[in-house]
Every structure is written in C-alpha cells, then in structure tokens.
Amino acid sequence: MFDFDGTLADSFGWFAATLREITPRYRLTPLDDAQLQALRGLEARAIMQRLGLAWWKLPLLTREMRRRMRDDIDGIxxxxxxxxxxxxxxxxxxxxxxxxxxxxxxxxxxxxxxxxxxxxxxxxxxxxxxxxxxxxxxxxxxxxxxxxxxxxxxxxxxxxxxxxxxxxxxxxxxxxxxxxxxxxxxxxxxxxxxxxxxxxxxxx
The missing domain is CATH 3.40.50.1000 (HAD superfamily/HAD-like)
Incomplete structure (x- = not known):
C-alpha cells in the first residue's frame, strides 16, 4: 500500500507555494524557508500547532488544497x-x-x-x-x-x-x-x- 503525495507524486514544492498563498485566508502563521523546512521534522499535530491551524479549519483547508491541486494538476x-x-x-x-x-x-x-x-x-x-x-x-x-x-x-x-x-x-x-x-x-x-x-x- 502506498501513500501518494511525496511518495509517488512530486508535490512538495507545489504544496509549499500553495500553503504560502492561503496563509492569509486561513490566518495561519507565516513561515520563512527555514521554518517551513523545520515543519518537515514534526508530526501532524505539531505541524498544525506551529501553523496556528485550528481543528475546525482543517477539513476546509484540506478540501481547498485538493481543489487547487486539481486546477494545477499539469504541474504535478x-x-x-x-x-x-x-x-x-x-x-x-x-x-x-x-x-x-x-x-x-x-x-x-x-x-x-x-x-x-x-x-x-x-x-x-x-x-x-x-x-x-x-x-x-x-x-x-x-x-x-x-x-x-x-x-x-x-x-x-x-x-x-x-x-x-x-x-x-x-x-x-x-x-x-x-x-x-x-x-x-x-x-x-x-x-x-x-x-x-x-x-x-x-x-x-
């Protein structure tokens, strides 16, 4: 059994760029390059905490990321x-x-x-x-x-x-x-x- 993003599909660059785009919309904590790389060493709950992502926003953000990838699919x-x-x-x-x-x-x-x-x-x-x-x-x-x-x-x-x-x-x-x-x-x-x-x- 395989995961997809980051395992079969090269999508981290797209993810990082898109996360920065939606940061104001979801009132997330802005991250510089070093802070973004630091996220890659954390488990999911710690990532949410570092981003300031409330639990109730998680489904909304997830759906938006899927939709945005669909729109940008030729780049993945x-x-x-x-x-x-x-x-x-x-x-x-x-x-x-x-x-x-x-x-x-x-x-x-x-x-x-x-x-x-x-x-x-x-x-x-x-x-x-x-x-x-x-x-x-x-x-x-x-x-x-x-x-x-x-x-x-x-x-x-x-x-x-x-x-x-x-x-x-x-x-x-x-x-x-x-x-x-x-x-x-x-x-x-x-x-x-x-x-x-x-x-x-x-x-x-």
Whole structure:
C-alpha cells in the first residue's frame, strides 16, 4: 500500500507555494524557508500547532488544497521510476493499493491510466488523521492480513497509522518529512530512491 503525495507524486514544492498563498485566508502563521523546512521534522499535530491551524479549519483547508491541486494538476508529476516500480511489484504477484488524503481524481490525473493499471485498490479523500481506518478498509477489501502488508509513505502520520494496525512501514527519503525524522518511526533503513524501495519490497 502506498501513500501518494511525496511518495509517488512530486508535490512538495507545489504544496509549499500553495500553503504560502492561503496563509492569509486561513490566518495561519507565516513561515520563512527555514521554518517551513523545520515543519518537515514534526508530526501532524505539531505541524498544525506551529501553523496556528485550528481543528475546525482543517477539513476546509484540506478540501481547498485538493481543489487547487486539481486546477494545477499539469504541474504535478510522478517521481522517476514509479511506473517501473509498480509494474515490477505486480509482476512478482503483489497486490497494490494507494491510500491517500488526496482525491482519486488527482491521483488518476497524475499517474495516468498505464500506471494505474498496476493498482488493485485506490482509497482517496482520506482525512488527515483517518489513515488507520482506511488502511484497515483496504486490507479487508484485498483480503490481506496486517502482518502480510506493508505501507510505504513519507510522513510520520503514515508510519503511525500503519503501526496501530500492525502493518509494516517503509519510509521514503524524498517526500514531505525529513528522512532523519521519519527514520525514528520505522525499523527499516530509509529508501533513497525507487531502486532501493523495489529491493526492500521484493525482499519481503
């Protein structure tokens, strides 16, 4: 099971720019480049606190970010090697799912039909703190026990959601969270590129 933004899709630059655009609208704390980078070492609740983001605003902001990405979708691309990675895993008999807070429409637009042909299940529009529930739903849908699954992600909340279900977690070092921060939440060595990730998943 894969996260999408920061794991399969190279969207952090877009996210950072868009966050700055909407900061006045949501009365968030303005961040300079150094402060924005510091956010990448925090878990989700701490990020909300640093931004001054009230809980009641979170669904509104999430929906707006999804809509803005849809409007800017031509500027979001998959990371190099994503199609080859998924195709290789599929050829090994693995079942593949994507579980993401982004919208299914955005996922389809970025990955394209050829890459999506390797995917058995797509769970989108997941709330920021709702990944545990949707990962469990995906496991049930695919008929897979937690100990037979792995979730690949780039954020601390991804690792936390997997851990609560007894699902193994592998972190990628090219996404939203800093690699050193995410490493603390997984026993596995962080993957630096798609080749390392393929090797780690194939060895399971």
């Amino acid at each position: 691309v998959p990371f190099d090697g994503v199609d080859t990675l998924l195709a290789s895993l599929k050829s090994q008999g693995m079942r593949i799912a994507i579980v993401t807070s982004n919208s299914p429409g955005n996922v389809r637009a970025v990955l394209g039909e050829r890459t999506l042909a390797h995917v058995d299940a797509l769970e989108g529009d997941v709330s920021i703190f709702g990944k545990k529930k949707r990962l469990a739903k995906t496991l049930k849908r695919l008929g897979c026990a937690p100990h037979d699954a792995v979730y690949v992600g780039d954020e601390i909340r991804d690792a936390q959601a997997a851990a609560t279900l007894g699902v193994d977690f592998i972190g990628v070092g090219w996404g939203y969270a800093r690699a050193d921060a995410l490493q603390a939440y997984t026993p596995h060595k962080m993957c630096a590129d798609s080749h390392q990730l393929l090797a780690a998943l194939s060895a399971r």
